[in-house]
Amino acid sequence: MTRPAVPAFAARPVAAVAVLVGVVLTALSGRYGYHRDELYFMVAGRHLGWGYVDQPPLTPFIARVSTTIFGDTVMGLRVLSTLSSVATIVVVALLAREFGSARRGQVLAAVCAAVSGFVLGVGHMVSTATYDLLAWMLIALFAVKLLQTRDGRWWLALGLTAGIALENKYLVVLPIGALLVSLLIVGPRSVLRSWWVLAGLAVAGLIALPNVVWQFQHDWPQLKVAGGISADDGTENRIMFVPLQILQLSPFLVAVWVAGFRRIWRSLPWARAVALAYPVLCVAVLAVGGKSYYALPLLLVLVAAGCEPTLRWVERRRRTAVVTLVLTALSSALFTLPVLPASAADLVIPVNKEQGEQIGWPSFTDAVAAAWHQVPADQRSTATIVTGNYGEAGALVRYGPARGLPMPYSPHMSFWEWARPPDSSTGPVLLVEIERTPIFEKYFRDCNQVGTVHSIVSNDEDGTALVLCAAPAEPWSALWPKIRQYY
Template sequence: MSLTRPAVPAFAAAPVAAVAVALAAVLTALSGRYGFHRDELYFLVAGDHLAWGYVDQPPLTPLLARISTEIFGSTPMGLRVISTITGAATVVVVALIAREFGSERRAQILAAVCAAVSGFVLGVGHMASTATYDLLAWMVISLFAIKLLRTGDGRWWIALGLATGIALQNKYLVVLPLAALLIAVLILGPRSVLRSWWLVVGVLVAAAIAAPNLWWQAAHDWPQLTVAGGISEDDGTENRIMFIPLQILQLSPFLVPIWIAGFLRLWRTPALRWAKPVALTYPVLCVLVLALGGKSYYALPLLLVLVAAGCQPTVDWVTATRRRTFLAVGLVLTALTSALFTLPVLPASAVNFVLPVNQEQGEQIGWPELVDDVANAWQQIPEDQRSRAVIFAGNYGEAGALVKYGPAHGLPAPASGHMSFYDWSRPADTQTGPVLLVELGRNPGYESNFNDCNQVGTVDNRKGVDNEEQGTSLVLCASPKSPWSQLWPNLRQFY
């Protein structure tokens, strides 16, 4: 049954589009600086092994990486074209969400600007990552859910099912905000939207789209659950301690008053009583993420929904108090600080300054240098033994870098037991020669599988960047202790 709701204001299409284009221009101008991120190197290889699933993720991001590089080139700039478009589209959807809450033209534009200058949108828009496409998916799902609540028209469940199904082909995290919204609606209503056959249709649509990946995961004993459990076990305590500070820092401290105003507006405004569960969804989601030991950014997309809701009261306050300059300065400071901490604007040698807040900046630096160092270590293997030798990388970033840059040095394709690399390639039992291990730190457990291991080099990114790979050990072992087919199960690494 449909409910009568006030019509939404006209959409400020032209200025919102201008904000999105400006964001795309900035992201494009900076997309070629530094280099590939470790995850991007992994996606490049995954894109060459297209499947319905991978150990640690569904198939959408590797597929988009393959499409982007096929069209625009296998460079950081070429890989990131679709990510840039996704970031721009996110800005437009945030403005559309503001419109659903009855925000007029100026508030819609402000919502677009706030999204465009926020640290989270800039950070994920800069790189190709599952979080990039996940953010847009959450925004689209939020838009459709808000339309469902505003109109009471059950047919929006079909759109929700379609968006959710596609989102599940990228990341399973989308189930968390949906679960939080369901809890909020059950607590506050309107429960009538749950008493509809359209809900069943929406669930079936989502299930049909997600089915191929779910089938793949089931056929492979649900490895993604193993990965998720390992992340929670390793990082859960730190994630919980840093949850609130990172929520504030990763979006922007300057946007805190706006999203608080948005929460209060949705919670208190009689005309928006239908949207009250949207406000409750955010704290419920935070509780779920904290309980699971998830990362702080898992809940960040819903803060953008609250920002969208808070733009109208912000515009009203600025108009009433004549503090336009105050707002403008705040937005400029947001843009500058967000760019500093999320975009490659600093010289690579100065990146250590931002690493305490955003470690991902450092993970875009030093991969060609790592391969240079591996190549130097490889030269220490006698030439007549190299045909039987193996390079074994400890993680998918190292393996991806060796796949990308190794051929120029005459290096063989690497082996690795990390994530889906384990499934893509395994050394033949005839490869009984030396093994060059690339290890973040000396790992006696790994080295116990090989004979006579000695460190022959250390990775240096030449820029003094204190990233994860800096100081990586290059260890040369005489040979594997057993045939690779017997060793391989011992070398699998899920996290």
């Protein structure tokens, strides 16, 4: 089928918007500190493999590449994350172009993406969601091209992108699944009657195969992690799903993505499957109790489609439109970027707890060091530090050596696999626990709290208990499998 004509791409103004966001993200990237997930990714990057307990290998690999090239600092770690968000903004503008938007509509799409809280938030730090967002936008772009041209070769691009995305996060199966269901409901079903579909699936499967094999060899730990998330947070996730869909992208952009859905449904019948994929995806996420941001990327696709009708409103109310975009940018930056002093972050943590997870890790390590030095000097050679989660362990790996701390151990996620204390470590055990847990402490003898972590903000580690035990209750080789944590 002959490709319909599309407007010229507004490369310069779109690039200017994307670069401006890159500059802002770079300027603010070192303001607070590492996020707990970043501390974990950096340690994971030292244990490169085809998989980890809780994720595929791509994000830890990117973390290692970024720090190797740009420096082992907070800013160096986040360079590739920033570039990923810059690319995401460009792809959103390209989507607007595919939906028929000319220069101004493409620029508006880039601006809307640039000021959205979700794009700024995932672009500020390294997370699996950062690269997942770019992959979803590319999949949407290739899907739109497929539907517009009926050229089955786009399935190869979809398969290639999906395969790479599967090496980052398994969530990519959700938008593809939602798109396939939507195609069966509203068509055009003809794009499914092609050998190119099988070719795309083969490409995706081939790229994802090494991690699938790793998961198989390790008894599918990712399923245990996913089950824990759903069991612990499923109800809350369902209750907060709709409010967070609005807040995390931006309340000011609701009218744009609603206009995008209506425009596709009424005026672009060839793309209806793309619009329907969003509510289908929402139903799937709600059913499994997934997090609200799992469906957010498809809202950006609707934003791209909604910029053309929004322009007509902008032309009549230019001053209001400018004020709205400025307010969107300011509110998004306030809640997702480290623009406030660290001591004032409590003002935004109730809306975005990830801000607090970047504050206080050096002082956390100081508190652990003070507790550690209560262990008699002649017993430290057989003493052990065990943390309750990977963020704490990652912080002690990063900041502990400068404070005279030994390498920590943790039964959480892949830390459990990387190392366990030797059976010769029969001395005191310093437990780092967000909350004291008798079920956990029963594996150790004579446990007493010797310190408390105090943070300047109300983050997860504020109030963490530092508990010193006389010894493990049994050899570590027997104890370690009993305290493993998947969530």
